[in-house]
Amino acid sequence: MGTLLLGIFIIVSLVNLLYFFSFFSFATTNNKNKLHPEVAVSVIICAKNESENLKNFLPAILEQDYPDFEVIVINDASTDDTLEIIEEFQKIDPRIQVVDVQNNEAFWANKKYALTLGIKKARNKHLLFTDADCAPQSKNWISEMSRNFQPGNSIVLGYGGYFQHTGSILNKLIRFETLLTAIQYFSYAKLGSPYMGVGRNLAYTSTQFYEMKGFASHLHLRSGDDDLFVNEASTAENTSICFHPDSITRSVPKNSFSDWFHQKRRHVSVAGHYKTKHKVLLGSFYIFRVLFWVLFALLLIFEIQPQIVLGILGLKLVTEAFVYIKAGRKLKENDVVWLFPFFDLFLIFMQMAIFIANLISKPRHWK
Template sequence: MGTILLGLFIFVTLINLIYFFSFFSFATAGSKSKLHPEVPVSVIICAKNEAENLQNFLPAILEQDYPEFEVIVINDASSDNTLEIIEEFQKSDPRIKIVDVQNNEAFWANKKYALTLGIKKARNEHLLFTDADCAPQSKNWIREMSSNFQPGTSIILGYGGYFNHSGSLLNKLIRFETLLTAIQYFSYARLGSPYMGVGRNLAYTSTQFYELKGFANHLHLRSGDDDLFVNEASNSSNTAICFNPQAITRSVPKNNFSEWFNQKRRHVSVATHYKPKHKFLLGTFYIFRVLFWILLALLLVLQVYPQIVLGILGFKLITEAFVYFKSAKKLNETDVVWFFPFFDLFLIFLQMAIFISNLISKPKHWK
């Protein structure tokens, strides 16, 4: 019995290592310099009750070092003074265009509806998306992201991280989960199978949007304006990734576990609508992570070849540490790497809790 368990443990470990070996494609990737065509860009921000964040972060968008861009700010039926704040900015900067969305019965609280109106307002072909609580980490954010619009490329996946609140364990957990997600979608894209992007830092062309009929195929879903669109529209030839440090955006993380848990519930609910191959790959990755820890605990409790088991654990952790550290270094997240075995285990149980919660009740709308 012990030999069978050990054999199963070795098999499960190999599957885990295959995934992390595939993540080497991003971890070891170099950032290639590209020509900067400096195409006109429309930056699109959807804001719902974001008055304070717009005051704090909109100036960083307007201060971008780029020759030709407009900023379309969508007031998505806010109940605070978001619209008034946008209008004040517009008075001093004509590059700001306002889309004021009123609630209607058919599309109440639907971010995709608001974004569609914003995209229709854009006068430029090349669209760059971020959120109202996001700030580019350099004045070259537009330049670095838009430089990836090479011939044949219509979708750019960027990195949208979170601000570092030192001393907060929750902050480190949130940033680690964001790092792991980025490692996955960047790696899959480099391997020719892009499956998602994040709306905090995402670019695509209006032609691509209209060819796909926008968000029509998932307009009924509360979330997924970013990852479902990318999952449907992207392929090995039309998608590029951008992880240049100057192209990173960072946003305000949730400051309590309950809010973050609800945010993750919305994200996970969307993943059930991915293409079958992506659901299989992501589901297998999760299942074999769970199996690894279960078998590890069982083998150690039963004292089945403990030296071999601990040796396998050590090799797996060293491999994962290499991937996490190399990736985190690219994305300026190295301080979260030291906690990865604990965070990895915690996220497994968290995702299980999210699955159960989503079976009991559906997540609420985006805000």
């Protein structure tokens, strides 16, 4: 029995290692200098009750060093003074275009409906999306993201991280989970199987949007304007990744665990609508992580070849550390990688709690 358990553990460990070896595709890649296509860009921001964040972060958009762009700011049926703030900015800068969305029974609290109206308002074919609580970390954000609209590319996946709060374990946990997610979607895109992007930093063409009939196939779902669209529309040929330091955006993280947990529930709720191959890929990644730790604990409890078991753990941790350190440097998340064994274990339990919570009830609103 002990030999069988050890054999299963070795197989599970190899699968875990294979996943992280696949992440080398992003961890070891380098930024390539690309000719700038100098395309006109429409930056699109959907804001719901975001008056304070617009005051803080919209100036960073307007200060971008790029010759030809407009900013479409969508007031998504806000109940605060978001619309008034947008209109004040518009008086100062004519590049701002306002879309004022009113709730209706068919599309109440549906961000996709609001975004569709914003896309229709855009005068440029190349669309760059971010959130109202996001700030580009460089004046070259538009330049670096749009640089990836090379011939044949209609989708650009960027990195949307979170601001660092010194001394906060929750902040580090949120940023680690964001880093792990980025490692996955960047790696799979590099390997020719893009499956998601994040609306905090995502670009695609209006041509691609209309070819997919917008969000029609998942308009009934409250979330997924970013990852479900990318999952449906992206291919190995039309998708590019952008991780240049100047292309990064950062947003305000949740400051309580319950708020973050609810946010992750909303994100996870749409994963069941991914393509089958992506559901299998992501589901297996989680299952084999769980199996590794369960089998590891059993083998140590029953003292079955502890030297071999600990040696395999060491190999696993070294491999993962290499990926996290390399990716963390690329995405400027160096300070969170050293706690990865503890965060990894915590996220396994949290994902299980999210799965159970979503079985009981589904998140209903994007905000």
